[in-house]
Amino acid sequence: MKSSITAKSLHASYDSSSVLKNVSFSVEKGEFFILIGPNGSGKTMLLRILSRTLPLESGTLDIEGIPMDRYSRRALARIIALVPQSVPEDLPFTVRELVLMARSPRMGLLGLERDHDIRHAEEAMAFTQVENLTERKMDQLSGGERQRVFIARAICQEPEIILLDEPTAALDLAHQVRIMDLMEKLREEKGLTVIMVSHDINLAAMYGNRLMLLKKGRIVKLGRPAEVLTFETLEETYECPLLVGESPLGDFQQVTLVPKKFIREDLQAVSKQGTGPINDPKRI
Amino acid sequence: MTHSKPRILQRISVISLLLLLVLAVTMVMGLSMGSTGSNIKETLFSLFGLKKADPMLETIIWRIRLPRVCLATLVGAALSLGGLVFQALLRNPLAEPYILGISSGSGIGAILGILIGLAPFPGVSIAAFAGSMATLALLLFMTSGRAMIRKNMLLLSGVMVNAFCAAFIMFLISITQDDRLHNILFWLMGDLSMADLPQVWLLTAVVLPCAVLIFCLSNTMNLFLMGRELAQTMGVNIKVTTSILLIATSVMVSATVAACGPIGFVGLVIPHLLRLGIGPDHRILVPACFLGGSAYVVLCDILARTLPEQGEMPAGVITAMIGAPLFIILLKKSAT
Numbered sequence: 001m002k003s004s005i006t007a008k009s010l011h012a013s014y015d016s017s018s019v020l021k022n023v024s025f026s027v028e029k030g031e032f033f034i035l036i037g038p039n040g041s042g043k044t045m046l047l048r049i050l051s052r053t054l055p056l057e058s059g060t061l062d063i064e065g066i067p068m069d070r071y072s073r074r075a076l077a078r079i080i081a082l083v084p085q086s087v088p089e090d091l092p093f094t095v096r097e098l099v100l101m102a103r104s105p106r107m108g109l110l111g112l113e114r115d116h117d118i119r120h121a122e123e124a125m126a127f128t129q130v131e132n133l134t135e136r137k138m139d140q141l142s143g144g145e146r147q148r149v150f151i152a153r154a155i156c157q158e159p160e161i162i163l164l165d166e167p168t169a170a171l172d173l174a175h176q177v178r179i180m181d182l183m184e185k186l187r188e189e190k191g192l193t194v195i196m197v198s199h200d201i202n203l204a205a206m207y208g209n210r211l212m213l214l215k216k217g218r219i220v221k222l223g224r225p226a227e228v229l230t231f232e233t234l235e236e237t238y239e240c241p242l243l244v245g246e247s248p249l250g251d252f253q254q255v256t257l258v259p260k261k262f263i264r265e266d267l268q269a270v271s272k273q274g275t276g277p278i279n280d281p282k283r284i
Numbered sequence: 285m286t287h288s289k290p291r292i293l294q295r296i297s298v299i300s301l302l303l304l305l306v307l308a309v310t311m312v313m314g315l316s317m318g319s320t321g322s323n324i325k326e327t328l329f330s331l332f333g334l335k336k337a338d339p340m341l342e343t344i345i346w347r348i349r350l351p352r353v354c355l356a357t358l359v360g361a362a363l364s365l366g367g368l369v370f371q372a373l374l375r376n377p378l379a380e381p382y383i384l385g386i387s388s389g390s391g392i393g394a395i396l397g398i399l400i401g402l403a404p405f406p407g408v409s410i411a412a413f414a415g416s417m418a419t420l421a422l423l424l425f426m427t428s429g430r431a432m433i434r435k436n437m438l439l440l441s442g443v444m445v446n447a448f449c450a451a452f453i454m455f456l457i458s459i460t461q462d463d464r465l466h467n468i469l470f471w472l473m474g475d476l477s478m479a480d481l482p483q484v485w486l487l488t489a490v491v492l493p494c495a496v497l498i499f500c501l502s503n504t505m506n507l508f509l510m511g512r513e514l515a516q517t518m519g520v521n522i523k524v525t526t527s528i529l530l531i532a533t534s535v536m537v538s539a540t541v542a543a544c545g546p547i548g549f550v551g552l553v554i555p556h557l558l559r560l561g562i563g564p565d566h567r568i569l570v571p572a573c574f575l576g577g578s579a580y581v582v583l584c585d586i587l588a589r590t591l592p593e594q595g596e597m598p599a600g601v602i603t604a605m606i607g608a609p610l611f612i613i614l615l616k617k618s619a620t
Contacts, residue, residue: 053513077518081517092559101503101510101518102518104503109500109503111504
């Protein structure tokens with residue numbers, strides 16, 4: 001399968017403190033690739049490097065086989081679209097206007113949209129089921145609706161790769177599943193490569209083709225969910241007590257956090273199914 | 285889905301034509317009205333060459349009122365566009381060259397230009413431009429980093445810069461003893477009465493290309509509203525675009541300030557009113573602000589000429605009397 005992204009020995013930093021250290025990976029075309037890891041592990045920074053909103057200190061990054069720095073900003077915007085974690089809340093545009101603006105990299109300097117631009121915007125809004133909101137102002141939408149509109153905006157950009165920074169954060173359970181199903185549909189029906197940052201390990205296990213676990217700017221493990229989400233790896237990475245078991249839904253892991261009140265004196269976590277080991281009592 | 289709204293080009297054309305009509309009406313009013321009385325019919329006859337008017341009236345219309353109305357048109361267009369650009373770049377509806385102190389900075393440059401005996405053009409204009417850029421740089425330095433996020437920080441910095449510039453202008457006035465003092469004081473009033481046609485042509489040559497450049501970047505200004513990061517991922521080169529917009533706006537505003545002194549709040553009132561009426565799309569707002577701002581300053585100048593029973597007052601007084609209350613309303617609204 002052809003590679004969408006190939007990264008070799010990436011190094012990057014914020015204000016002289018190194019955040020990403022020697023990160024190498026590749027993402028296949030049409031893959032659902034999820035970045036997980038504790039806070040400050042460099043996930044969002046990596047996403048910003050992939051969207052070229054943050055400069056790379058060293059290393060090579062190829063997009064569709066071509067070094068990223070050979071692309072102009074407009075050319076890159078025709079390949080990669082970003083759904084950021086937070087967007088200005090006081091956006092004065094309607095849903096329709098906002099989605100249509102995503103055609104900018106494909107329009108002339110004045111941004112005068114043509115029929116096919118409007119058609120793309122309508123398709124994107126239908127795909128994300130926000131077509132009933134088209135004339136609503138952005139500041140009148142709920143969190144879930146806003147997120148779907150921003151995904152519609154990214155789809156309307158007609159990219160090959162879509163980057164999402166914690167798209168399910170601050171959403172209720174139903175909306176989380178809806179957004180993840182939408183990403184799955186996007187990958188299956190449109191053949192897009194989806195790269196997502198997530199703090200929700202269980203959603204990552206259910207939807208990701210491959211996961212990349214980061215800690216302090218380094219890759220801890222990269223592979224299929226079953227390879228990455230092992231008790232030892234997660235416990236060492238997150239440094240907190242947890243249980244890793246098989247999900248009742250299928251052949252993938254389910255991770256359960258273990259609060260202090262559920263931990264017995266013999267350092268075994270208690271659950272309905274039985275007990276699980278807790279490694280280091282000093283950390284509890 | 286049906287297209288309930290007309291296509292963007294149609295909207296730009298319809299709104300621009302409507303505002304052009306408003307501008308034409310205010311310009312005819314501006315040519316007809318003044319301290320010597322008003323005569324719209326005779327003015328129209330004179331304009332279209334249908335009937336020879338009284339020679340005195342002909343002189344007043346063509347030599348005095350026409351340059352003044354044209355100057356007001358250009359000043360209104362430049363200041364209104366200036367406000368619109370600053371509001372988009374700084375993502376703050378209260379940003380405006382006058383409130384942020386950029387007009388005052390330009391004023392310092394212009395006064396220094398007058399004091400060292402530079403020609404009005406290009407000498408004083410270049411000095412005014414240097415003053416505005418220095419003020420802008422100071423303002424951006426003061427509000428850089430995290431503070432930039434807080435809207436009030438920007439406004440507060442603007443107030444401080446304005447106060448500093450005002451004090452510096454007072455200092456320059458206090459050390460000036462000769463007839464240059466008269467020139468400076470008259471200029472500081474924000475007055476359009478000294479307009480002449482060569483000055484109008486020069487200002488046209490500065491304002492028009494800048495306005496065209498800003499119109500070309502109007503779609504990019506829409507993308508700026510989504511935040512810098514997202515704008516970058518949609519193909520915008522932030523540094524280049526911001527530089528072009530800031531330089532074009534500062535050139536326009538400083539040329540205006542050099543021509544007629546600081547006229548405040550135009551860049552606040554017009555973009556805000558037009559945004560309420562026609563929405564936030566800069567592709568429509570740029571031409572609308574150009575035409576609407578022109579009509580507004582022409583109208584304010586008519587009021588400045590006709591309201592006092594004797595003589596006239598500077599147009600800047602009228603724009604401030606309308607703009608300052610609106611600024612307070614907007615500030616209260618943005619705080620809630």
